[in-house]
Each structure stands twice: as C-alpha cells, then as structure tokens.
C-alpha cells in the first residue's frame with residue numbers, strides 16, 4: 001500500500017474555502033517558514049479511500065474478538081464519544097478563567113468523586129497521561145510522604161513481586177528507588193515469607209498489581225498491606241485494569257494508600273495506537289497534599305506531572321461510562337468480565353492448559369510448554385495462526401514467569417456465542433499443531449503483514465516519511 005505522500009499529485013488538493021476577503025498581513029520575518037510544508041495533495045474521495053484501505057488492514061474491537069491480555073480491549077459505547085464531542089467540552093481553552101468553564105470543572109469534580117468511590121480513596125488527580133505515568137505520579141507521592149517525615153534518605157527500596165506488570169519495577173527505578181524483586185508462591189500469589197524477609201526500615205513501599213498478571217486476586221491481600229505498613233512502608237495498587245474488581249471491592253479498603261487506574265482500559269476509552277489515555281491517580285487523605293492538581297480546579301500549582309487538567313476528554317468519556325452504568329452496572333460489568341474469562345478458560349481446558357488451574361479473575365494465562373515440546377509449535381505460531389481465523393492474538397510471552405505464555409482477557413462485552421466460537425478455534429488449532437505443524441510455523445497465510453522483524457522495528461523505528 002502506498003503512503004499518502006506517495007499518492008499525492010500537485011494540484012489535486014480539494015480546498016473548498018472561499019477566497020479571502022480581508023487584507024492579508026505580513027508576519028514578522030523571523031516567524032515565516034522558509035519552505036512550504038510538504039502536505040499531500042489529494043481529492044476528497046481519494047483521501048476517503050486511503051483511510052478506508054488503512055482501516056481494513058488493522059484489527060480493532062469493531063472487527064472481531066480481541067482477547068489481548070492485560071489490555072482490556074472492551075467495546076467502548078458510542079455515547080461516550082458523543083458526550084466527549086459536545087462543543088461545551090471541545091471548544092474550551094486550558095487557560096480560560098475557571099468561572100467561564102464552570103461546567104467542565106464540575107465534570108472533573110464529579111468524575112473525581114465517582115472514581116474515589118470506586119477506588120476507596122479520598123482524593124484524585126487526572127493529570128497523568130497514561131498508566132505508567134500514573135504509577136510514576138503515585139510513587140512520587142510515596143516519596144514526598146517519606147521526605148515530609150524526615151525518612152526520605154532512609155527509605156530507599158520499593159518491593160515488587162515478580163507477577164507485577166513490567167511497568168512497576170521501571171517506575172520504581174525511575175523514581176530513584178532500588179527495586180527489590182520477590183518471587184511468587186507456587187499458587188501465583190505473593191510469597192509472605194519472601195515478603196517478610198525483605199521488609200525493613202529501608203522499605204519505602206510495595207507496588208502490587210492486583211489481580212496480578214496471571215489473573216489471580218491475592219488471597220493474602222490484607223496481610224500484605226498490614227505487613228508493609230508495620231515496616232513503615234506505603235502500599236501502591238496498580239489498578240490499570242480494574243475490570244475484575246470495580247464496584248465489588250475497593251483497593252482503599254484493602255489497605256492501599258494510593259492507586260492508579262487506566263481510564264483508557266477499565267473506563268472505556270478506545271486505546272492502542274498511541275492514545276490519548278489517562279492514568280487517574282487516587283490516594284488516601286495522608287497523601288492528598290502532595291497530589292498534582294490542575295490550576296483550573298483549585299487555583300494552586302503543586303507537583304505538576306503534565307500541563308493543565310490532563311487529557312480532559314478522556315475523563316469525560318470515563319464519566320459518561322460511569323454514569324451510564326451506574327452503581328448497579330459497574331459491579332455487573334466486573335462480574336461479567338470474570339465470568340467470561342472463567343467460561344473461556346474452562347472451554348479451552350483439555351487442550352491448551354492454564355498455567356494456574358484455578359478460578360481466575362478477568363484474565364488467564366495458558367502455558368504452551370508441553371504443546372511446544374510435543375509438536376514444535378510455539379505460542380508465537382499459535383498466535384499467528386489465530387490471525388488467519390479472524391481473531392486478534394492474545395498477549396504473548398507475558399508474564400515472564402510462565403514459559404510459552406498466551407494471556408487471554410475476553411472482557412465483559414463479548415457474547416457467549418463469540419466465546420464459544422473462540423474456544424472452538426483454540427481447540428482446532430491445538431489439533432492442527434499435531435497434524436500440520438509446518439502450516440502453523442508459516443502462519444499467517446492471509447494477512448497483509450506476516451512476521452515483521454519486531455526486534456529491528458523496536459531498535460530502529462522508522463516513523464517519519466522522507467522523500468526518496
């Protein structure tokens with residue numbers, strides 16, 4: 001497929017603006033660009049065809065099943081987009097005086113109030129632009145807290161279990177902490193003895209992804225937060241994906257001091273392809289004074305991690321989602337997410353085996369090591385063959401503690417029929433592995449792009465077009 005720049009033909013532009021009827025004014029010399037911008041020139045219909053062609057080459061939630069574990073690719077209701085497109089929300093300027101945007105301030109306040117209720121926290125900020133950015137903000141709150149008590153220099157370590165999301169150790173490191181990794185117990189939960197062994201006067205806190213990356217809700221959660229607090233540390237809850245617990249249990253009630261949640265996962269903003277997102281951060285009262293706040297909301301500027309009020313329209317979508325579902329709908333969505341994951345896990349069982357054979361939360365992990373040993377077919381081969389079957393592959397080779405891992409998160413928005421169909425495809429591919437492994441090594445057979453060099457793409461990304 002040609003890039004839009006390659007399709008451009010000089011003179012084919014389709015401007016329908018009327019001729020300028022006011023005098024033109026020359027800009028100061030220093031502000032005028034030296035060469036005209038290299039914008040593609042195309043007729044409106046060709047532009048439309050170009051984007052339709054692009055659209056057909058990608059797989060989205062609107063195309064088919066998208067069980068990408070840890071990413072919560074749920075269907076995002078259209079009403080959220082409609083509300084976020086209201087001119088009262090889109091036509092404002094971030095520097096507008098607060099009394100001219102009172103409705104927007106109220107929307108932010110209301111969203112904050114509702115999310116605090118879901119989190120079990122006392123205060124909240126929407127400044128962080130994504131999940132990892134929210135973690136960064138949350139751990140800075142922990143740091144500020146220890147500094148304010150004169151223990152900043154002493155508390156240098158953040159504990160991160162090996163079942164955590166990869167961004168957790170990265171965050172602790174970026175905030176200047178030493179990361180202490182602890183191994184999971186055989187049941188996939190935090191090993192309490194391993195935790196006790198590393199807790200001490202140098203502990204700044206613990207970051208816990210819960211449910212963790214193998215889809216398990218830690219059964220000792222109250223004991224974990226109690227132990228960390230006893231050592232003088234604080235507890236951080238990675239709630240990027242609150243899909244299994246929202247409205248059912250609250251991280252604040254489990255003893256956590258702060259949390260982030262991805263509004264672009266749990267609270268229905270479409271994501272993938274680079275945003276925009278929002279990593280809402282909630283905290284208990286003892287951390288609230290350190291929370292970044294937008295000038296628009298309270299007229300003061302404390303810790304700033306981003307300009308203004310964050311990705312405002314993402315918050316509007318989340319607010320719409322929460323208000324549409326309501327107090328009954330939020331826990332119902334969570335329960336259906338858990339039901340769907342367990343249903344799919346049970347339906348696949350007997351072929352590909354779960355890494356942890358137990359009730360899961362919103363997602364589960366398959367361990368394909370035995371299958372690979374017997375057939376030579378890898379998790380990657382299975383993922384690639386799924387593409388030919390109209391399905392987006394699950395998350396692969398993650399979490400790292402499971403070998404040949406495929407991680408599936410069906411979400412609550414999929415019907416039983418879709419799950420049955422997906423399970424049948426998984427069972428079919430399991431058989432195919434024994435019958436025709438070669439076919440699977442070479443999959444996908446019907447995709448636009450088969451097996452890109454992912455390492456090279458990550459190391460040498462070419463993201464800018466240049467004239468040959």
Ligand SMILES: *Cc1c(COP(=O)(O)O)cnc(C)c1O
Pocket residue numbers: 070071130131132133165167209238239240241262277279
């Ligand atoms: C997605 C995710 C993150 C990171 O969120 P981003 O918006 O991609 O930065 C962190 N933790 C968990 C558990 C996640 O699923």
